[in-house]
Amino acid sequence: MDLSYSGEELAFRDEVRGWLAANLPADLRDKVGDHEHLSKEDLLRWHRILAKQGWVAPAWPKEWGGTGWNVVQRYIFEEECGYAGTPPLVPFGLAMCAPVLHKFGTEAQKKRHLPPIYNGDLFWCQGYSEPGSGSDLASLKTKAVRDGDHYVVNGQKIWTTLGHYADWIFCLVRTDSTAAIRQEGISFLLIDMKTPGITVRPLILMDGGHEVNEVFFENVRVPVENLVHEEGKGWTVAKYLLGHERMNTGRVGISKRELTKLKAFAARQNKDGKSLMDDPRFRDKVSRVEVELMALEITNLRFLDQMRRTGQPPGADVSMLKIKGTEIQQSLTELMMYAVGPQAQPFKPLQADDGFDAFAASLAPRYCNTRKTTIYAGSNEIQRNIISKMSLGL
Amino acid sequence: MNFDYNEEQQLLADSIKRFIDKDYDFETRKYVASAEGYSAEVWGTLAEMGLLGLPFSPDYEGFGGGAVDLMSVMECMGAGLVVEPYLPTVTAAQFVARAGSEAQKKAILPAVASGELKDGLRADRSRGALRPRARRGRGEESGAGWTLDGVKQVVIGAPQADQLVVSARTSNDGDRGISLFLVDARAAGVSMKAYRTIDELRAADVGFKGVQLGADALIGKPGEGLAHIEAVVDFATALLCAEAVGAIKYANDATLEYIKTRKQFGVPIGAFQALQHRMVDMVISWEQARSMACMACARVDSEKDAGERKRLISAAKIRIADACRHVSQEAIQLHGGMGMTEEMKVSHTFRRLTMIAQQFGDADHHLERFAALDKVA
Numbered sequence: 170m171d172l173s174y175s176g177e178e179l180a181f182r183d184e185v186r187g188w189l190a191a192n193l194p195a196d197l198r199d200k201v202g203d204h205e206h207l208s209k210e211d212l213l214r215w216h217r218i219l220a221k222q223g224w225v226a227p228a229w230p231k232e233w234g235g236t237g238w239n240v241v242q243r244y245i246f247e248e249e250c251g252y253a254g255t256p257p258l259v260p261f262g263l264a265m266c267a268p269v270l271h272k273f274g275t276e277a278q279k280k281r282h283l284p285p286i287y288n289g290d291l292f293w294c295q296g297y298s299e300p301g302s303g304s305d306l307a308s309l310k311t312k313a314v315r316d317g318d319h320y321v322v323n324g325q326k327i328w329t330t331l332g333h334y335a336d337w338i339f340c341l342v343r344t345d346s347t348a349a350i351r352q353e354g355i356s357f358l359l360i361d362m363k364t365p366g367i368t369v370r371p372l373i374l375m376d377g378g379h380e381v382n383e384v385f386f387e388n389v390r391v392p393v394e395n396l397v398h399e400e401g402k403g404w405t406v407a408k409y410l411l412g413h414e415r416m417n418t419g420r421v422g423i424s425k426r427e428l429t430k431l432k433a434f435a436a437r438q439n440k441d442g443k444s445l446m447d448d449p450r451f452r453d454k455v456s457r458v459e460v461e462l463m464a465l466e467i468t469n470l471r472f473l474d475q476m477r478r479t480g481q482p483p484g485a486d487v488s489m490l491k492i493k494g495t496e497i498q499q500s501l502t503e504l505m506m507y508a509v510g511p512q513a514q515p516f517k518p519l520q521a522d523d524g525f526d527a528f529a530a531s532l533a534p535r536y537c538n539t540r541k542t543t544i545y546a547g548s549n550e551i552q553r554n555i556i557s558k559m560s561l562g563l
Numbered sequence: 564m565n566f567d568y569n570e571e572q573q574l575l576a577d578s579i580k581r582f583i584d585k586d587y588d589f590e591t592r593k594y595v596a597s598a599e600g601y602s603a604e605v606w607g608t609l610a611e612m613g614l615l616g617l618p619f620s621p622d623y624e625g626f627g628g629g630a631v632d633l634m635s636v637m638e639c640m641g642a643g644l645v646v647e648p649y650l651p652t653v654t655a656a657q658f659v660a661r662a663g664s665e666a667q668k669k670a671i672l673p674a675v676a677s678g679e680l681k682d683g684l685r686a687d688r689s690r691g692a693l694r695p696r697a698r699r700g701r702g703e704e705s706g707a708g709w710t711l712d713g714v715k716q717v718v719i720g721a722p723q724a725d726q727l728v729v730s731a732r733t734s735n736d737g738d739r740g741i742s743l744f745l746v747d748a749r750a751a752g753v754s755m756k757a758y759r760t761i762d763e764l765r766a767a768d769v770g771f772k773g774v775q776l777g778a779d780a781l782i783g784k785p786g787e788g789l790a791h792i793e794a795v796v797d798f799a800t801a802l803l804c805a806e807a808v809g810a811i812k813y814a815n816d817a818t819l820e821y822i823k824t825r826k827q828f829g830v831p832i833g834a835f836q837a838l839q840h841r842m843v844d845m846v847i848s849w850e851q852a853r854s855m856a857c858m859a860c861a862r863v864d865s866e867k868d869a870g871e872r873k874r875l876i877s878a879a880k881i882r883i884a885d886a887c888r889h890v891s892q893e894a895i896q897l898h899g900g901m902g903m904t905e906e907m908k909v910s911h912t913f914r915r916l917t918m919i920a921q922q923f924g925d926a927d928h929h930l931e932r933f934a935a936l937d938k939v940a
């Protein structure tokens with residue numbers, strides 16, 4: 170047994186690390202580090218820097234811009250980005266719509282949509298969830314009725330992340346409400362957000378931020394050429410995407426960065442005239458998260474090694490990584506909030522105040538926001554259901 | 564043994580509950596929180612209902628109530644997420660009621676009871692608790708009076724306060740060097756950097772620069788502030804525990820209702836055993852927290868041994884902080900995406916519970932105090 174990376178893998182890591190150090194703009198790195206709001210322009214700026222380098226879509230087939238890296242290299246790359254503190258790559262186009270098009274898209278669809286996704290020219294969002302269909306996605310009701318060369322779409326999506334930035338949305342819609350098996354009445358449609366009849370309304374989360382939306386469709390006419398795969402095969406497409414879930418679901422790199430930050434930050438906090446990191450009660454909590462994170466990283470690598478050798482998609486293992494990864498992210502934001510004590514309570518100054526500690530004030534909202542991680546992308550309860558069904562046969 | 568409220572306490576509980584249900588619903592509360600952070604009308608009603616003077620002696624237009632009488636009030640405030648500075652006012656006035664001169668009592672207490680005066684409880688810049696030893700404010704004796712200098716951070720209710728009770732170091736004599744002062748919030752040299760808190764209260768960092776105080780501003784004797792601070796903060800902590808119990812109860816009720824009505828996979832999500840057990844644990848947390856809040860409110864006034872009182876209050880705060888954390892996190896999780904939104908009251912309750920867990924000392928602080936006071940150790 171040998172848990173370390175090979176010489177080539179280490180060389181690859183150093184190459185990535187060196188490149189990131191030279192090419193991640195300091196202002197973006199600081200914004201990420203200080204938990205500041207990232208604008209659409211910030212996100213796209215980083216996207217385009219990577220696109221120019223040819224690294225924005227490592228997993229894509231080479232002819233469309235993929236790097237040809239193996240799973241381990243891809244993992245190393247993503248973890249290094251997380252650790253360096255790059256802005257996130259918004260997954261909806263690059264890691265969700267594109268893999269679907271690679272697998273099921275027509276040549277025309279690929280030609281039309283993949284280059285603007287790669288170059289960051291068009292912004293995508295994901296339209297799956299509906300008010301009545303969250304965990305039980307297959308119950309979705311948004312209807313698409315065929316009318317000549319078009320589908321006419323009516324209904325509502327909810328929780329659409331960055332829908333207010335998006336040029337396009339990929340949606341699961343119901344094309345047949347009589348299908349005996351409800352999954353078989355679902356289709357996968359690409360919809361231009363500028364089509365008449367679409368309304369986007371913000372949903373404000375409890376940290377005061379606007380990241381999700383409600384999207385309403387009223388007689389929205391979508392050309393049939395925007396159907397992906399066959400009519401009624403949308404569930405197959407969605408399931409393929411789930412199986413395709415990336416191996417960095419555990420977000421080890423980001424959590425390592427946050428852990429480093431937490432330790433440095435807590436060391437500077439004063440408790441009874443001593444550093445907070447000298448307080449055994451606090452220190453123990455930090456150590457426990459660190460150990461959890463270490464275990465997760467090794468588990469992640471173990472799954473990766475398995476996947477590389479068997480060539481099998483990860484299956485229920487990804488659920489495990491999601492559960493542990495999100496729990497760790499939540500613990501880290503919680504400890505960061507505890508580290509400032511009562512200073513976590515101030516939120517917004519009532520008058521302009523240069524001395525207002527915006528970083529301390531970002532910690533409680535961030536703790537609040539991170540609660541979402543155990544809810545979205547398949548809640549942790551649903552992930553446990555998947556493991557108990559798929560792995561344990563319960 | 565009798566854990567019930569007596570008839571008067573129950574009447575009071577019923578009337579405040581009616582008031583909150585009827586006149587302080589979530590929409591009203593949202594408006595109050597976003598506008599002034601306080602409503603004069605609501606404050607007037609609290610005064611009319613006798614809540615502001617509840618813990619003062621009848622000699623000063625109070626009702627002679629103790630923490631147990633305030634418990635039901637605080638539970639309702641917690642359930643309703645009342646943003647008005649009730650707890651800061653009632654507890655700051657305790658300094659005057661317990662240690663003030665006859666003249667101070669006459670000047671302050673009836674005015675608080677009638678709703679004319681709001682007090683800001685001074686917080687301290689030290690972490691986790693009102694830790695007396697880290698006092699920053701300094702009071703210097705100058706002729707017949709005092710000069711006050713320093714900064715107090717995160718003083719809840721300060722932006723709305725008329726009077727502040729400020730602790731300050733008046734000598735380097737360790738625990739015996741801290742004194743208490745009554746300071747007009749608008750006095751020359753007092754400055755405030757005000758902000759909204761994450762749980763939608765108003766607070767400020769209050770600066771004191773050469774603030775001139777008369778000899779009559781001193782509350783109690785010079786250098787004897789610490790024992791009063793410890794006693795009043797314990798009293799306030801007991802009340803805060805009761806507030807938490809009310810907020811936890813709201814979170815549980817709202818979550819139970821939600822999982823009974825929200826349907827996925829053709830059934831209410833409450834039909835899934837994975838969620839049933841979680842809900843049950845939330846209820847157990849609430850019962851345990853309520854027991855400890857009862858204990859804290861019943862004993863904080865009657866326990867004569869200060870060490871034992873501190874130990875009991877710490878025990879309560881440890882249990883309540885854990886329950887705040889447990890229930891608030893689970894309530895959001897069981898609500899799914901809806902729990903994350905500004906529009907759901909439960910997300911506001913989540914924020915308040917998160918902050919209550921840390922107010923007047925977080926669980927770690929109280930674990931330390933509890934263990935240090937353990938008689939066996």
Ligand SMILES: Cc1cc2nc3c(=O)[nH]c(=O)nc-3n(C[C@H](O)[C@H](O)[C@H](O)COP(=O)(O)OP(=O)(O)OC[C@H]3O[C@@H](n4cnc5c(N)ncnc54)[C@H](O)[C@@H]3O)c2cc1C
Nearest residue numbers: 297298303304328330541545546548550835896897899900
């Ligand atoms: C910040 C945020 C961003 C999001 N972004 C997007 C997006 O871009 N696009 C998109 O389509 N969706 C998005 N979502 C939606 C997300 O996928 C859903 O919130 C999620 O699927 C849960 O659905 P729900 O919110 O309706 O909760 P519900 O499904 O109603 O679940 C409520 C609770 O019940 C539990 N539960 C449900 N079923 C079971 C079961 N069988 N067994 C045990 N427990 C169960 C859940 O785990 C949860 O705790 C986002 C959500 C959030 C919060």
